[in-house]
Amino acid sequence: MVNVIxxxxxKAFGSVVAIPDxxxxxxxxxxxxxxxxxxxxxxxxLRMLAGLEQPTGGEIRxxxxxxxxxxxxxxxxxxxxxxxxxxxxxxxxxxxxxxxxKRGVPKSEHPARIKAxxxxxxxxxxxxxxxxxxxxxxxxxxALGRALVRDPKVFLLDEPLSNxxxxxxxxxxxxLIELHRRLGKTMVYVTHDQxxxxxxxxxxxxxxxxxxxxxxxxxxxxxRPANTFVASFIGTPSMTLVEAEIEMAEGAAFLLVGGQxxxxxxxxxxxxxxxxxxxxxxxxxxxxxxxxxxxxxxSVKLVEPTGHESIVTLDLGGAHFVMRAAGDVxxxxxxxxxxxxxxxxxxxxxxxxxxxxxxDAERPAEFxxxxx
Amino acid sequence: MTSRxxxxxxxxxxxxxxxxxxxxLVWMVLTSLKPQSELxxxxxGFLPREVTFEHYRILLTxxxxxxxxxxxxxxxxxxxLLVVTVGALGxxxxxxxxxxxxxxLAGLVLFTYLLPSVVLIIPLYxxxxxxxxxxxxxxxxxxxxxxxxxYALWLLRSFMAGIPEDLESAALVDGASRMGAFFDVxxxxxxxxxxxxxxxxxxxxxxxxxxxxxxxxxxQSRPLTTGVMNMLITAFNIDWSLLMxxxxxxxxxLIIIFAFLQSYLTRGFGAGGVKG
Ligand SMILES: Nc1ncnc2c1ncn2[C@@H]1O[C@H](COP(=O)(O)OP(=O)(O)OP(=O)(O)O)[C@@H](O)[C@H]1O
Ligand SMILES: [Mg+2]
Numbered sequence: 080m081v082n083v084i085x086x087x088x089x090k091a092f093g094s095v096v097a098i099p100d101x102x103x104x105x106x107x108x109x110x111x112x113x114x115x116x117x118x119x120x121x122x123x124x125l126r127m128l129a130g131l132e133q134p135t136g137g138e139i140r141x142x143x144x145x146x147x148x149x150x151x152x153x154x155x156x157x158x159x160x161x162x163x164x165x166x167x168x169x170x171x172x173x174x175x176x177x178x179x180x181k182r183g184v185p186k187s188e189h190p191a192r193i194k195a196x197x198x199x200x201x202x203x204x205x206x207x208x209x210x211x212x213x214x215x216x217x218x219x220x221x222a223l224g225r226a227l228v229r230d231p232k233v234f235l236l237d238e239p240l241s242n243x244x245x246x247x248x249x250x251x252x253x254x255l256i257e258l259h260r261r262l263g264k265t266m267v268y269v270t271h272d273q274x275x276x277x278x279x280x281x282x283x284x285x286x287x288x289x290x291x292x293x294x295x296x297x298x299x300x301x302x303r304p305a306n307t308f309v310a311s312f313i314g315t316p317s318m319t320l321v322e323a324e325i326e327m328a329e330g331a332a333f334l335l336v337g338g339q340x341x342x343x344x345x346x347x348x349x350x351x352x353x354x355x356x357x358x359x360x361x362x363x364x365x366x367x368x369x370x371x372x373x374x375x376x377x378s379v380k381l382v383e384p385t386g387h388e389s390i391v392t393l394d395l396g397g398a399h400f401v402m403r404a405a406g407d408v409x410x411x412x413x414x415x416x417x418x419x420x421x422x423x424x425x426x427x428x429x430x431x432x433x434x435x436x437x438x439d440a441e442r443p444a445e446f447x448x449x450x451x
Numbered sequence: 452m453t454s455r456x457x458x459x460x461x462x463x464x465x466x467x468x469x470x471x472x473x474x475x476l477v478w479m480v481l482t483s484l485k486p487q488s489e490l491x492x493x494x495x496g497f498l499p500r501e502v503t504f505e506h507y508r509i510l511l512t513x514x515x516x517x518x519x520x521x522x523x524x525x526x527x528x529x530x531x532l533l534v535v536t537v538g539a540l541g542x543x544x545x546x547x548x549x550x551x552x553x554x555x556l557a558g559l560v561l562f563t564y565l566l567p568s569v570v571l572i573i574p575l576y577x578x579x580x581x582x583x584x585x586x587x588x589x590x591x592x593x594x595x596x597x598x599x600x601x602y603a604l605w606l607l608r609s610f611m612a613g614i615p616e617d618l619e620s621a622a623l624v625d626g627a628s629r630m631g632a633f634f635d636v637x638x639x640x641x642x643x644x645x646x647x648x649x650x651x652x653x654x655x656x657x658x659x660x661x662x663x664x665x666x667x668x669x670x671q672s673r674p675l676t677t678g679v680m681n682m683l684i685t686a687f688n689i690d691w692s693l694l695m696x697x698x699x700x701x702x703x704x705l706i707i708i709f710a711f712l713q714s715y716l717t718r719g720f721g722a723g724g725v726k727g
Contacts, residue, residue, distance in 0.1 A: 160621055
């Protein structure tokens with residue numbers, strides 16, 4: 080069942096077009112992340128869904144209802160702000176009670192509902208304190224509590240973990256996943272942290288300059304990025320993107336890169352490939368390795384040990400590849416090593432449009448983006 | 452060593468300042484308690500030899516002092532309410548809503564301070580006569596509002612600009628109306644600003660003399676400042692004892708208000724609800 084729909088939604092601030100044309104359908108109970116670099120329009124999208132920003136075109140639906148002209152308070156949403164936005168002059172308990180009060184929930188029900196939320200988020204001992212007497216992580220839990228105390232159709236979360244330190248962030252990440260599993264509510268989660276998006280989401284909407292780049296499951300996004308932007312944005316270290324060519328000769332296909340020629344199974348390449356086609360080749364760091372036998376040789380440019388692994392930069396005839404290697408790999412700078420590519424895991428993109436042209440790109444869109 | 456010395460000097464300077472500022476006030480109180488005969492003795496005595504409350508009694512029972520007092524109280528309170536209400540809503544609008552000429556409007560408002568207020572008295576008086584408000588407290592409320600409001604708008608604007616927009620967005624999402632969010636979230640946050648605006652306006656309306664002199668000429672609606680002057684200072688005689696007693700009583704409301712609101716002024720609720 081579909082829960083949230085963006086239909087040809089546009090948003091311009093004066094002459095600045097933040098969102099040119101957004102189409103997005105979010106299913107009921109999904110955990111969808113809006114992921115993208117700073118300024119790509121994530122917050123704007125979320126605020127439009129919350130009713131805090133009026134779209135300049137198109138339609139937004141929540142459930143069965145078009146909500147363009149519905150006030151934020153009547154949309155049946157709850158939101159956690161990046162800044163938490165706790166009311167400083169109210170205690171934690173009053174903060175959590177505020178949405179109940181404003182929605183006319185009978186006063187007799189408040190204590191039980193506040194207690195339920197306080198138990199869930201371990202806020203019990205903090206109820207009498209004011210927000211400024213709390214740590215960042217506690218404030219974040221109160222903000223969550225204020226959203227959870229109601230029973231809205233959709234939860235909106237705008238980078239709720241970005242103010243926490245790394246350890247607390249990892250902890251809250253698992254808490255949120257657990258919470259989503261338990262509540263089964265639709266959640267729309269804004270983040271620019273790909274790790275958060277990858278670990279928490281049922282589907283990720285990758286955005287860039289206001290455009291939706293790809294909307295698919297985390298594994299789909301990682302394994303079959305729709306274009307070079309998604310390819311380079313997802314994954315650390317990021318995917319190597321180099322100029323290459325695909326050559327079709329007598330029913331066989333070859334990849335030409337860095338002066339080397341790698342045979343390809345023809346099934347990997349779209350049938351309409353021209354005789355010799357310029358492409359952008361994408362190789363994830365784990366899909367290139369040191370070959371055991373005789374193979375094309377690349378020279379070692381840089382070795383960056385991180386402990387459990389080493390990130391190695393290789394030069395193959397002028398094309399630079401990043402390789403993930405064992406932490407104790409013994410490589411000397413300038414040394415020429417034989418390399419192997421995992422042919423079935425290569426990514427081919429059109430040189431001009433940047434769109435993915437692997438044969439899997441021909442598959443129908445529904446198939447590529449089923450919810451987990 | 453040097454720091455000890457500078458502390459001593461700082462203390463001396465501060466206490467000298469306090470003494471210089473406080474002396475006339477103390478003198479005022481003491482004079483109001485002296486019998487008439489002690490006022491002009493040479494050398495002047497600091498403490499009254501004999502304490503009398505006679506001047507206060509005369510003021511309260513034999514003169515229209517109480518009526519002036521009530522007039523002033525009404526005048527200052529209504530001006531303050533009007534200025535704070537209009538100022539708070541106006542400042543909110545200047546901070547939150549986007550419309551043409553918003554910045555220009557804010558600038559123009561300050562522009563009004565460039566004109567010396569003396570220049571405005573006569574036109575204002577003529578206007579009051581035209582709309583039939585001359586000789587009323589209402590005319591003074593309007594006049595005082597014209598010069599308190601710009602200040603109030605600017606002060607409250609800067610206060611409200613410091614309140615994160617997210618707080619209000621959160622209230623809206625939580626189910627509040629615009630007005631509800633304003634009352635529940637903005638007002639409590641802007642309280643220190645509102646209180647200082649209210650204090651400023653109240654003191655101004657309480658102490659103003661020139662406009663009151665020109666705009667109000669009937670004994671019925673005179674405020675304290677002009678009323679007391681009119682009553683106690685004539686071309687031939689100044690009744691110092693009564694004047695001092697009147698001055699003491701005029702200061703009392705301000706002292707009480709300050710005592711109550713001072714803690715609010717310095718406390719504020721502070722930030723901390725919003726990170727980042
Ligand atoms: N009120 C506004 N007025 C004008 N431009 C705005 C306004 N709000 C956002 N924008 C512009 O819209 C674009 C998208 O902004 P948005 O806040 O949605 O980015 P974001 O993806 O949330 O970025 P971040 O990760 O930094 O929070 C940006 O180019 C921004 O400058
Ligand atoms: Mg943002």
